[in-house]
Amino acid sequence: MIKNLFIGAALVLLPYYIANATITLPWSTTFDCAEWTQCEGDPACTTVPPIDCDGVDTYLNTTTDNGSLEEIKAEGNNPIGVGKGQRHWYGDGFNDHSGGTAVTFSDGQTELWIRWYQRYPLGFTWEDIGYGNVPHYDKLMYMFSEGKQASVVLQLKYDEIGVWLVGSTSQNIVSANSSGWTSINGGSTGDGLFHYYEFHLKMDTNGTDGVLQVWVDGVDNLVVDRHDLDYGPQTSWFRLNIGSNNDAPYNQQDVPVDYDDIAISNTGYIGPLDSTPAHTSNISGSFTIQ
Numbered sequence: 581m582i583k584n585l586f587i588g589a590a591l592v593l594l595p596y597y598i599a600n601a602t603i604t605l606p607w608s609t610t611f612d613c614a615e616w617t618q619c620e621g622d623p624a625c626t627t628v629p630p631i632d633c634d635g636v637d638t639y640l641n642t643t644t645d646n647g648s649l650e651e652i653k654a655e656g657n658n659p660i661g662v663g664k665g666q667r668h669w670y671g672d673g674f675n676d677h678s679g680g681t682a683v684t685f686s687d688g689q690t691e692l693w694i695r696w697y698q699r700y701p702l703g704f705t706w707e708d709i710g711y712g713n714v715p716h717y718d719k720l721m722y723m724f725s726e727g728k729q730a731s732v733v734l735q736l737k738y739d740e741i742g743v744w745l746v747g748s749t750s751q752n753i754v755s756a757n758s759s760g761w762t763s764i765n766g767g768s769t770g771d772g773l774f775h776y777y778e779f780h781l782k783m784d785t786n787g788t789d790g791v792l793q794v795w796v797d798g799v800d801n802l803v804v805d806r807h808d809l810d811y812g813p814q815t816s817w818f819r820l821n822i823g824s825n826n827d828a829p830y831n832q833q834d835v836p837v838d839y840d841d842i843a844i845s846n847t848g849y850i851g852p853l854d855s856t857p858a859h860t861s862n863i864s865g866s867f868t869i870q
């Protein structure tokens with residue numbers, strides 16, 4: 581068991597990273613590449629074998645308490661695309677997760693559109709630790725700025741979706757109309773379906789004009805539309821972690837949360853893969869809570 585001591589509620593120190601690969605924007609992946617398993621055959625997880633997949637990089641060597649490992653597997657594929665998908669494993673409780681992946685940009689970026697699809701297993705449950713059966717937090721992606729500091733957390737928070745702006749006066753920015761977990765899944769538990777997410781982030785120039793827009797399940801469903809944010813002292817973004825920490829799943833077993841069809845642009849809105857609104861089916865590779 582290796583717990584990630586660096587990313588927690590009090591985020592102060594972060595792991596120094598060395599990028600094995602960089603990506604040039606616009607970029608996308610549907611994980612149409614070989615299967616990969618974090619630390620396969622190495623229970624101590626001392627080394628993470630490199631990923632050979634469109635420039636996707638390894639992230640942490642963290643495993644769940646039960647030893648579940650990050651994977652790129654066919655079972656994680658979004659059926660509207662080809663190839664495989666990234667399986668990020670969640671254990672119950674506080675910050676109990678596999679290691680995630682990352683991409684590193686070849687140049688610092690000040691404006692990004694980040695599109696992806698994500699699926700929670702049918703029946704996925706959050707423990708009510710004072711907020712209801714919704715995430716205390718679920719950090720879907722972590723953006724790193726110059727100086728290699730975490731700067732923006734793309735997250736589900738309570739029953740909202742939005743960001744945590746680390747070191748900024750704007751802090752937690754969320755949707756204002758319960759557009760998070762319950763709305764996305766159509767109830768209090770996971771629906772086993774892939775959903776479309778897109779975040780548009782534009783760095784502020786004066787502490788008051790930063791942009792955050794968030795779409796969920798369709799071009800018409802803009803759930804956050806802010807143009808008045810302070811992104812803090814950061815000036816550009818270099819690296820994006822895909823799959824991070826969360827609190828508090830309650831499934832009595834480790835379960836995979838699948839990411840697929842990730843696209844990143846620095847020139848404009850990306851949009852869903854298909855013209856149909858909302859989510860796609862879970863025809864293949866679903867994981868149902870037993």
Ligand SMILES: [Ca+2]
Pocket residue numbers: 610611612657658661662663664665840841
């Ligand atoms: Ca895929």
Ligand SMILES: [Ca+2]
Pocket residue numbers: 645671672673674676
């Ligand atoms: Ca646990």
Ligand SMILES: [Ca+2]
Pocket residue numbers: 784785786787810811812813814
């Ligand atoms: Ca600023």
